[in-house]
Every structure is written in structure tokens, then in C-alpha cells.
Amino acid sequence: xxxxxxxxxxxxxxxxxxxxxxxxxxxxxxxxxxxxxxxxxxxxxxxxxxxxxxxxxxxxxxxxxxxxxxxxxxxxxxxxxxxxxxxxxxxxxxxxxxxxxxxxxxxxxxxxxxxxxxxxxxxxxxxxxxxxxxxxxxxxxxxxxxxxxxxxxxxxxxxxxxxxxxxxxxxxxxxxxxxxxxxxxxxxxxxxxxxxxxxxxxxxxxxxxxxxxxxxxxxxxxxxxxxxxxxxxxxxxxxxxxxxxxxxxxxxxxxxxxxxxxxxx
Amino acid sequence: xxxxxxxxxxxxxxxxxxxxxxxxxxxxxxxxxxxxxxxxxxxxxxxxxxxxxxxxxxxxxxxxxxxxxxxxxxxxxxxxxxxxxxxxxxxxxxxxxxxxxxxxxxxxxxxxxxxxxxxxxxxxxxxxxxxxxxxxxxxxxxxxxxxxxxxxxxxxxxxxxxxxxxxxxxxxxxxxxxxxxxxxxxxxxxxxxxxxxxxxxxxxxxxxxxxxxxxxxxxxxxxxxxxxxxxxxxxxxxxxxxxxxxxxxxxxxxxxxxxxxxxxxxxxxxxxxx
Numbered sequence: 001x002x003x004x005x006x007x008x009x010x011x012x013x014x015x016x017x018x019x020x021x022x023x024x025x026x027x028x029x030x031x032x033x034x035x036x037x038x039x040x041x042x043x044x045x046x047x048x049x050x051x052x053x054x055x056x057x058x059x060x061x062x063x064x065x066x067x068x069x070x071x072x073x074x075x076x077x078x079x080x081x082x083x084x085x086x087x088x089x090x091x092x093x094x095x096x097x098x099x100x101x102x103x104x105x106x107x108x109x110x111x112x113x114x115x116x117x118x119x120x121x122x123x124x125x126x127x128x129x130x131x132x133x134x135x136x137x138x139x140x141x142x143x144x145x146x147x148x149x150x151x152x153x154x155x156x157x158x159x160x161x162x163x164x165x166x167x168x169x170x171x172x173x174x175x176x177x178x179x180x181x182x183x184x185x186x187x188x189x190x191x192x193x194x195x196x197x198x199x200x201x202x203x204x205x206x207x208x209x210x211x212x213x214x215x216x217x218x219x220x221x222x223x224x225x226x227x228x229x230x231x232x233x234x235x236x237x238x239x240x241x242x243x244x245x246x247x248x249x250x251x252x253x254x255x256x257x258x259x260x261x262x263x264x265x
Numbered sequence: 266x267x268x269x270x271x272x273x274x275x276x277x278x279x280x281x282x283x284x285x286x287x288x289x290x291x292x293x294x295x296x297x298x299x300x301x302x303x304x305x306x307x308x309x310x311x312x313x314x315x316x317x318x319x320x321x322x323x324x325x326x327x328x329x330x331x332x333x334x335x336x337x338x339x340x341x342x343x344x345x346x347x348x349x350x351x352x353x354x355x356x357x358x359x360x361x362x363x364x365x366x367x368x369x370x371x372x373x374x375x376x377x378x379x380x381x382x383x384x385x386x387x388x389x390x391x392x393x394x395x396x397x398x399x400x401x402x403x404x405x406x407x408x409x410x411x412x413x414x415x416x417x418x419x420x421x422x423x424x425x426x427x428x429x430x431x432x433x434x435x436x437x438x439x440x441x442x443x444x445x446x447x448x449x450x451x452x453x454x455x456x457x458x459x460x461x462x463x464x465x466x467x468x469x470x471x472x473x474x475x476x477x478x479x480x481x482x483x484x485x486x487x488x489x490x491x492x493x494x495x496x497x498x499x500x501x502x503x504x505x506x507x508x509x510x511x512x513x514x515x516x517x518x519x520x521x522x523x524x525x526x527x528x529x530x531x532x533x534x535x536x537x538x539x
Binding site: 042046061081103117141151154177237 | 278287293301305308309323329350351387395475506
């Protein structure tokens, strides 16, 4: 019996490992995921460091609920308002999807600011992480642009008049302003074209930029690591070579091998 | 600090982390997962609070506002524009500046400068020091930014908007003070009803928004009613891209409005002005 069990187990393991090995051999992706999961982070990493992944979670909520809303939303002035009413009041759990998208946007923005504040107070933007700060600021502005373009889509009075003012504000920019305003409106008046343009910006152009930059942001976080809290008594990378050497001599066993006695000093 | 030192320090960091750090999974993964569950929970909670305290009717508001307001209607101009709350600070910033001279500072100037400063943070602050007590400038700057964003957001959220129904009550007073004609009175009523006072102030009533000027003495400049009529119909022709077009209100309304503006010469009764 035990032999049979172990054989079955072996077969099972093989069945699982075969596709994994197949994938690894041809892509190296398994190794990459393993590296991502089991890479070391500073020992004093704490709850403050979860704000970035929390922001990512809020973004993913926006992506998923946004895709579902796009199934049922109709981006034309004649149908938009009715389709929003239909989603909110008629569709099964439509209210939840729309509510999560609507309020998820606020949560996303709040978390972005909190995450940025954390990075600032930790001094985590310093060498060699300057580029990631810059990407983060661009992500913040793109998120605000998502907020602005998404606000028009319900096509109610609040949406319409806030967008009238918003576009007019864009128009005050020197030289380029009037062109930007005309482009956003898709003409001289807010109407059919405006709604299509905002819809396209909101669910194709800006999310594309967000996805790309979030990918780059995460790549740099993994490559460069996260910083210890500034109040840490023993932060990663602090200058304490002598302390470490001294401690090694006391705590760690003497290195084995060819009579190296440095550890004892 | 020289590049060599920076590199050496980062090298030390990497070695330190690989020697004494903890594996991301399950150590940090646990914290991240708990936090993500909390985030999704909060979002679902907000959605429920929003939905279950509001009704199907347009504008039927609950704790977190209505599901939607009336359908968009370019014809009404009395609707008070309000952005989502995270734009309140920008929205309020515009009230500080006046059209047309300096409004561009509020709409484009200050936000652009703030954004550039934000991007440049790691290039200004190149010291290695990260402890807060040793970074007084950074801490004070952060507190000032938080305070000003907070105040602007709060002021934007609580800014009083003028109500058309209340403004109409003031028309009689305007007739008296400005000595308006019958057509001027009619124009004043349109002025109160059409939402002009969401941005313009008039004889200490209305709310100053988007840098729009006070119009109590607008007629004292002597431009004439025709000028005002053309201006109100399409302000962009005059380089004003902030104010909406009112051409769709029709000749009659525009003409009355223009007369009203022309007759508005302030409490001095039209002596000079500028």
C-alpha cells in the first residue's frame, strides 16, 4: 500500500510540475514569480509599506468594475443617462458595481495621496529611487484625469456642468488652452463628440498609460527594494560595518576552513 | 554627497537586505493581503451606504449624495457646477483670482508650478538623511502643503452658492439703487435666474467664482448695450473662454440682459467709473 501511494503521489507531482517546468523552460516566468515572492525585504518593513499595494488593489477594483460597467453603459447623449439609471436600478447588483466604481475612485485618490505622503516622510524618494517618484507623480495626475473624464459619463446635470467648467478651465491655458478645450469638446459645444472623447480617454487612453506606468513602477520597486522606516533603530543599509564585524565574532560561529581567524577579532 | 558614496550606500543596503531581510512572502504578503481586504471592504461599504440611503428619483440624496441628478440639459444655466470632492482645492483656488488679469494663475499657473515642484522633490533634496527630526525643511513643507490642500478643500466644500430663488427677491432693490428701466428690471430677473450669480457678484449678492468680476458697476465703462449683448452671447469672441455661451437663450433675453448691464452703473449713479 505505501508503495502504491507514493507512486500515485509521484505521478501527481509530475502532472503538476510538468506544465510548470514546460513554462519555465520556455519563458523563465516561473523563476520571475518565485523571485518576486521570495525576494528579501528589510526586516523592519511595516504596515506603512502596505499603502502602495492597497492603492494597486483600489486600481484593480476600478478596472474590474469599469469593465463590467462598459458592458451595459451606452456612451451617447440620448442613451447615457437611461443606461446609468438601468445599471443602478434594474440590473442585478448593478448598483454595487456602479457604487464600487464611483466610490472606489475616491478611495483610489485618497490612497494615492497617503502612499505619496508615506514615501515623502520616509525619504524613500532619494537615490536611487528618484525616477520612481517621478513616475508616481505622473500616475497621480493620470488618476486625477480619470476622475475628470469619468465624471461626465453619467450625463446628469452635475456631470454636464462640472465638465463645462472643467473644459473652460483648460481653455485658460496660454496658447494651447483653446485648442485643448476644442479637442476635449470635439467642437465648440459639449455634445455627442464630447461624450465619445471622454469615454475613449477614460477607458482606453488613460488606463493604458496607467497600466504601463504601474508596471514600470512595480518593476522599479522590486529592482530597488523598499526603505526602512526613518525611525528604525537598525535600518537596512546603515553604516555600522564595525558593529557587524564585532557582533559576528561574538554571536556567529567562527568561520570554518583554512584557519581564517578574522571572525574572532 | 558624491555619487561614489551614494552607490556605496545602496550597495550596502542591498547586501544588508539580502543578509538580514525577511522574505516578501509570507511576511509582507500577509500585511498586504490584510490591507487589500480592508480596502475592498471600505469600497463595498461606501457603495452600500450610498445606494441604500438614496432613492431612485433624480436628486434623491442619501448620506453620500444622490445616485444621479436630472439628465444633462444644456438649456438650463442655473445649475451650480460642482466637481468631485478631490477637485475642490482647485475649484476654490480659482475664487482667489480675478478674471481676466490673473485667473490663469489659478487655473494653470499655480497647479503647474506645484506639479513641477512635486516632480523635482528628489532633485532638490539630495541628502541621504531620512530621519524626520533632521529634515526640518521637508517636514515643514509637507505640513504646509497638507494644511493648504485641507483648507482649500474645506473651503471649496462649504462654499456658499447663491440660489436663484433668493436672488430674484433682490431685483426690486437693484431697480431702486441703479434706477433701472422696465427692460432693465426684466434683464435683472434673467440675471438672477440664469445662474449668472453662481460666478458673478452684484451689489454684494452672489458668489465670486472662477475669477468672474463684480458687475455692480459694469455699465459705467460706457461700452454700450450692443457690446454686452454680443459678449454674453459668446464670450469666447472676446477672449473669455471661462464664461459659458448664452447665445441659446434667444435675442429677447440677451437684449434685456444687455440693457440691465448697461444700466448698472453702481451706487454712485454712473459718475465715471472705469
